[in-house]
Amino acid sequence: MIELSPIRQELSVPYIYDVHFTFGLFREDNLSLIKTLPTDAKETPAKILIVVDEGVAQTHQELLAQIAAYAKCHQDKLQLVRDPLLVPGGEQSKNTVDSLDLILKQVNDFKIDRHSYLLAIGGGAMLDMAGYAAALAHRGIRLIRVPTTVLAQCDSGVGVKNGINAFGKKNFLGTFAPPAAVLNDFEFLTTLEDRDWRSGIAEAVKVALIKDPPFFDFIASHAAALAKRDLAIMQKVIYRCAQLHLDHIRGGNDPFEKGSSRPLDFGHWSAHKLEQLTDYELRHGEAVAMGIALDCVYSNLSNLLSSDDLERILSTLETLGFQLYSSAMLTHKPPPENRLSLFEGLQEFREHLGGELTLLLLTQIGTGMNVHQVNETLYARAIHLLKERGTHENR
Numbered sequence: 001m002i003e004l005s006p007i008r009q010e011l012s013v014p015y016i017y018d019v020h021f022t023f024g025l026f027r028e029d030n031l032s033l034i035k036t037l038p039t040d041a042k043e044t045p046a047k048i049l050i051v052v053d054e055g056v057a058q059t060h061q062e063l064l065a066q067i068a069a070y071a072k073c074h075q076d077k078l079q080l081v082r083d084p085l086l087v088p089g090g091e092q093s094k095n096t097v098d099s100l101d102l103i104l105k106q107v108n109d110f111k112i113d114r115h116s117y118l119l120a121i122g123g124g125a126m127l128d129m130a131g132y133a134a135a136l137a138h139r140g141i142r143l144i145r146v147p148t149t150v151l152a153q154c155d156s157g158v159g160v161k162n163g164i165n166a167f168g169k170k171n172f173l174g175t176f177a178p179p180a181a182v183l184n185d186f187e188f189l190t191t192l193e194d195r196d197w198r199s200g201i202a203e204a205v206k207v208a209l210i211k212d213p214p215f216f217d218f219i220a221s222h223a224a225a226l227a228k229r230d231l232a233i234m235q236k237v238i239y240r241c242a243q244l245h246l247d248h249i250r251g252g253n254d255p256f257e258k259g260s261s262r263p264l265d266f267g268h269w270s271a272h273k274l275e276q277l278t279d280y281e282l283r284h285g286e287a288v289a290m291g292i293a294l295d296c297v298y299s300n301l302s303n304l305l306s307s308d309d310l311e312r313i314l315s316t317l318e319t320l321g322f323q324l325y326s327s328a329m330l331t332h333k334p335p336p337e338n339r340l341s342l343f344e345g346l347q348e349f350r351e352h353l354g355g356e357l358t359l360l361l362l363t364q365i366g367t368g369m370n371v372h373q374v375n376e377t378l379y380a381r382a383i384h385l386l387k388e389r390g391t392h393e394n395r
């Protein structure tokens with residue numbers, strides 16, 4: 001055979017999307033949504049399929065009527081293909097393919113194409129699932145996210161990932177697919193249960209701890225106000241947290257996570273496992289708060305993090321109202337293995353990233369350090385310290 005040299009293909013695709021912050025997205029005079037819809041030369045209205053998290057629809061009884069009135073008022077710019085589709089919210093939307101199938105079926109029935117939009121309104125779990133549906137249909141239809149929880153507004157809803165759970169593993173199926181736009185409406189936050197109000201703050205603590213000491217100071221000094229649901233402070237926390245996540249995705253030179261290092265997953269190796277070990281009784285953010293606490297105590301036991309910094313971190317999380325210990329941390333595998341089930345999370349985390357196990361530990365507030373090996377005996381000690389601290393706090 002004649003010698004043929006390889007043909008090199010090199011692509012780089014720019015992605016641009018805006019994350020808007022607003023209040024009352026579907027009030028008729030609010031143009032945030034309209035501004036995100038590019039008009040074509042013929043000025044045809046954008047075709048939109050709306051999907052709503054049932055937890056949101058139940059707590060915002062006026063929402064569906066408001067959306068209908070908004071669509072009518074702006075019919076020259078947008079056309080809803082059907083009444084908003086309601087799907088269950090929370091982790092259950094990622095644990096089966098039911099909602100995914102339902103959305104794909106609607107995309108087919110209503111001929112949503114790559115110039116149309118899926119607009120998803122809901123918490124992080126439902127947005128992850130809907131984003132996955134959008135990425136699969138026609139190899140990617142346009143997605144507008146309207147995150148309705150603190151966690152989704154400051155972290156999951158502004159990034160480039162989607163997914164569902166499979167084989168008992170978090171986010172086993174999913175893609176990297178940047179949205180067309182994100183519309184953060186702070187009004188949604190008023191109806192959150194306390195635990196959903198709180199849980200997203202864990203992601204803000206996480207990103208502050210690894211990147212931004214003044215932001216950690218801000219959270220620490222406003223922890224009591226945040227626990228009492230001060231919306232003005234929360235808006236600042238969400239804005240800065242979203243900004244730090246977006247900066248990292250853009251500036252870290254690895255938006256689609258080809259490398260093994262994932263600083264934004266600080267505290268997450270154990271968090272993902274704890275969610276699974278508790279049958280998703282724990283919210284993602286609640287598990288992240290525990291994961292952060294655990295990795296910080298371990299950092300301290302490894303002589304990386306000072307005791308003063310550790311105490312500030314743990315007491316801030318406690319003032320925010322987080323539990324730092326769960327009995328699931330001490331679940332054992334049956335003999336002869338006898339290992340803590342939690343430690344399977346290390347292996348699963350490595351598998352999910354690929355390559356070498358890479359965990360971020362803290363050396364001080366604002367600075368992390370990657371390690372590739374851990375001492376399980378020391379981690380077990382860290383768990384017992386959190387347990388004792390919890391018992392002491394609860395007395």
Ligand SMILES: NC(=O)c1ccc[n+]([C@@H]2O[C@H](COP(=O)([O-])OP(=O)(O)OC[C@H]3O[C@@H](n4cnc5c(N)ncnc54)[C@H](O)[C@@H]3O)[C@@H](O)[C@H]2O)c1
Nearest residue numbers: 055089090091123124125148149151156161188191192284
């Ligand atoms: N894609 C990513 O990059 C990324 C990052 C972090 C987390 N996540 C994922 O996000 C998920 C967690 O999301 P979450 O913390 O937003 O919780 P969630 O989506 O599980 O929602 C929690 C509950 O709140 C309800 N709800 C949503 N908005 C509401 C509102 N405004 N008022 C009242 N109730 C409302 C939901 O129906 C649900 O019952 C996890 O699956 C996690 O893995 C994804």
Ligand SMILES: [Zn+2]
Nearest residue numbers: 203268284288
């Ligand atoms: Zn997270």
